[in-house]
Amino acid sequence: MFGKYALSLGLTLAAAAVFGGCGGAASAASAPHAAGFTRTSAREAPQLGAAVNDVMLRTAGPRYVRTLLDHYRSITPEYEMEMSQLEPSRGRFTFAAADRIVAFANRHHMPVRGHTLVWDEMVPNWVLHGDWTRAQLENVLHTYITTVVSHYRGKVEEWDVVNEPLLQNGGMRQSVWERVIGPDYVELAFKWAHAADPSARLFLNEFGAEWNDPKERALFQLVSGLRARHVPIGGVGFQAHLLLDAHPPQAELTGVLRQFAGLGLRLEVTELDVRAGGSTSLARRMAEEASIYKTVAASCAAVRACARVTTWGITDAATWIGTANRPLPFDTHYRAKPAWYGLRAGLTPRG
Ligand code: XIL
Numbered sequence: 565m566f567g568k569y570a571l572s573l574g575l576t577l578a579a580a581a582v583f584g585g586c587g588g589a590a591s592a593a594s595a596p597h598a599a600g601f602t603r604t605s606a607r608e609a610p611q612l613g614a615a616v617n618d619v620m621l622r623t624a625g626p627r628y629v630r631t632l633l634d635h636y637r638s639i640t641p642e643y644e645m646e647m648s649q650l651e652p653s654r655g656r657f658t659f660a661a662a663d664r665i666v667a668f669a670n671r672h673h674m675p676v677r678g679h680t681l682v683w684d685e686m687v688p689n690w691v692l693h694g695d696w697t698r699a700q701l702e703n704v705l706h707t708y709i710t711t712v713v714s715h716y717r718g719k720v721e722e723w724d725v726v727n728e729p730l731l732q733n734g735g736m737r738q739s740v741w742e743r744v745i746g747p748d749y750v751e752l753a754f755k756w757a758h759a760a761d762p763s764a765r766l767f768l769n770e771f772g773a774e775w776n777d778p779k780e781r782a783l784f785q786l787v788s789g790l791r792a793r794h795v796p797i798g799g800v801g802f803q804a805h806l807l808l809d810a811h812p813p814q815a816e817l818t819g820v821l822r823q824f825a826g827l828g829l830r831l832e833v834t835e836l837d838v839r840a841g842g843s844t845s846l847a848r849r850m851a852e853e854a855s856i857y858k859t860v861a862a863s864c865a866a867v868r869a870c871a872r873v874t875t876w877g878i879t880d881a882a883t884w885i886g887t888a889n890r891p892l893p894f895d896t897h898y899r900a901k902p903a904w905y906g907l908r909a910g911l912t913p914r915g
Contacts, residue, residue, distance in 0.1 A: 569771055569772070569805045601637070601638075601675070601871060601872070602830065602871050603868050603869075603870075603871050605868065606865075606866070606867075606868045606913055607913050608913070609865060609911045609912055609913060610833075610861070610864045610865055610870055610871055610872050610873050610911055611637045611638055611871060611872040611873075612635065612636050612637055612638075612872070612873055612874075612875075612907075612911065613636055613637065613638035613639065613640060613677065613832075613872050613873070613874035613875070614632060614636040614638075614639060614640070614874060614875055614877065614878050615639075615640040615641070615642040615679075615835065615874060615875070615876045615877055616632060616639055616640070616641070616642060616665065616877075616878070617641065617642040617643060617644065617665075617882070618641070618644055618661040618662075618664050618665055620882050621664070621665065621668060622664070624881075624882070627898045628878070628879065628898070631878055631879070631894055631898050632878060633672060636674070636878070637674060637675075638669075638674050638675045638676070638677065638872060638874065639665065639668075639669040639674050639675075639676050639677070640676070640677040640679050640834070640835075640874055641661075641662055641665045641666075641676070641678075641679060642679075642876075642877070642884075643686070644661040644662040644665055645662050645678050645679055645680065645712070646679075646680065646683070646685075646686035647681075647682075647683070647686060647687055647688055647691070647708060648686045648687060648688040648689075649661065649662070649686070650662065650708075650712055651688060651708055651711075652688050653688070653690055654690050654704075657711060657712075657715075659715060666716060666719050666720060670719055675721040675722070676716075676719065676720045676721060676722075677720075677721075677722050677723070677724065677767075677832075677834070677874065678712075678713075678716060678720040678722065678723040678724065678764075679723075679724045679727070679769070679834075680723075680724035680725075680726075680727035680769060681708075681709050681712065681713070681723055681724065681725050681726070681727075681753060681757060682705065682709075682725060682726045682727065682741055682749065682750075682753045683726075683727040683728060683739075684728065684737055684738070684739030684740070684741070684742075685728075687739070687740060691704060691740060692740055696740075696744050697744075698744055698745055698746070701740070701741070701744045701745055702745055702752065705741065705745070705749070705752070705753065705756070706752075706756050709725075709753060709756040709757050709760060710756060710759070710760045712760075713756075713757050713760035713761045713764065714760045714761065716761075717760065717761040717764070718761075718763075720761075720764065721764060721765060722764055722765035722766070722767060722798070722799065723757055723764055723765075723766055723767060724767045724768075724769040724801060724834070725753050725754050725757045725766045725767060725768065725797075726749075726750050726753055726754070726768050726769070727769045727770075728769070728770055728771055729742075729750055729768070729770070729786070730770060730773070730779055730782050730783055730786070731779070732772060732778070732779050733778055733779070734778040734779055734781060734782030735782070750768070750786070750790070751790060751793065751795045754766055754790065754795045754796050754797055755795065755796065757796075758796035765798040765799055765830060766796055766797055766798050766799070767797070767798065767799040767800065767801045767832070767834075768783075768786070768787060768790075768797060768799075768800055768801070769800075769801035769803060769834055769835075770783050770800070770801070770802065770803065771803035771804075771805055771835070772803075772805075773802060773820070774802050774804055774806075774811075774812045774816075774817050774820060774860075775812050775816060775817075775820070776816055776819060776820060780820055783800070784823060784824065787800055787824065787827060787829070788827060791827050791828070791829075797829065798829065798830055799829050799830035799831060799832060800824050800829055800830075800831055800832075801831075801832050801833075801834035801835075802820075802821075802831070802832070802833050802834065803833075803834050803835035803836075803876075804833045804834070804835060804836040804837075804860055805835055805836075805837055805839075805876070805885075806836070806837070806838045806839070806856055806860070807838065807839045808838065808839065808840050808842060808849060808852050808853065808856070811838070811856045811859065811860075812859075812860075812863075813859070814859045814862060814863050817859070817860065817863040818863045818866050818867060821863060821864065821866075821867040821869070821870050822867055824869070825867050825868070825869035825870070829869065830869060830871050831864070831867065831869050831870040831871070832864075832870065832871060832872040832873070832874065833860055833861075833864050833870070833872070833873040833874065834874050835874065835875075835876040836857070836860055836873060836874065836875045836876060837875060837876040837877065837883065837885065837891035837892055838853045838856050838857065838891050838903065839885055839889045839891055840852070840853040840889055840890045840891060841888055841889045841890075849890070850890070850901060850902045850903065851902055853890070853891075853901075853902065853903045853906075854901070854902035854903045854905060854906030855906060856906075857893065857903045857904075857906035857907040857910065858906035858907065858909050858910035859910065860873065860910065861873055861906070861907050861908075861909075861910025861911040862909075862910035862911075863910075864910075864911070865910060865911055865912070865913045866913070873907070873911065875892060875893055875907070876891075876892075877891070877892045878892060878893070878894055879892055879894040879895065879896060879898055880892050880894070880895050880896050880901075881895075881896040881898075893907055
């Protein structure tokens with residue numbers, strides 16, 4: 565699964581450029597707690613969010629929780645809302661782990677990003693191995709989306725409705741949904757989610773679209789088409805799983821965000837992390853990582869529609885790409901890394 569992200573980012577290596585130093589010290593967190601946070605001016609910093617998981621919340625201890633509560637303002641459950649977790653067998657919904665995270669977030673007045681309703685990965689076996697007609701699979705997906713979104717109505721403010729629908733060359737990614745229902749599974753999913761919770765903000769979330777390249781252009785076409793057909797999409801998420809040698813220059817990422825802002829949508833960086841393994845000195849890698857964090861945060865801060873930056877985890881102690889890659893803002897002892905200071909400096913708009 566990780567290969568998908570490494571390969572696609574590797575292909576964009578040619579577009580990557582090294583950016584300046586991180587600089588700047590951490591400034592006090594200024595983003596409001598309010599659910600539905602939207603920047604009213606370009607001077608207001610984007611909100612900072614984190615992906616967390618239920619096991620860490622329950623077992624990692626007070627330093628994990630304190631770091632989360634001290635520095636972050638919103639929460640994405642890392643995997644507890646995947647279909648394979650929520651409906652492991654047909655009609656049997658298992659909400660307990662996701663419910664614990666949502667209860668924690670609601671208790672602390674932190675908005676929740678639901679992740680993710682329709683994806684080619686983490687599809688339960690009963691769906692993958694079913695022999696479905698189009699109508700049958702539509703029914704499965706409709707029931708799933710309606711049940712999950714209704715369960716969290718008023719508790720989850722926004723959903724990644726469709727995750728990673730595109731290939732790097734701009735084509736539609738093959739999935740059971742795309743194969744059996746067809747490409748309009750995307751707009752059906754948005755309509756069903758909207759019907760289940762009309763006040764939830766609905767996102768299309770994609771990786772490797774932070775560059776001006778065929779995938780980014782295909783994403784723009786896809787989202788423009790949804791807007792033109794009045795499909796209830798409210799936002800676009802840019803995952804930003806980046807590498808030390810594959811990351812977008814600030815001008816390019818800012819340009820991409822501006823282009824999507826022109827569609828009148830909310831934008832977010834939804835899964836930021838930086839794979840920072842390598843043979844150069846640790847100090848140098850951490851400085852480069854900090855520079856990338858700053859670049860991504862500053863790009864978001866520069867575009868008013870970009871309302872939030874979420875890091876895909878908090879500490880290098882718990883990350884999907886492995887502790888050795890040191891991808892997150894806090895180290896294994898919960899000490900702020902250069903990446904943290906880069907992130908803070910980038911989020912604070914100038915002027
Ligand atoms: C990762 C998570 O960290 C895992 O816990 C999960 O089970 C699968 O992979 N794009 C996404 C995330 O949208 O859901 C992925 O998360 C990382 C890539």
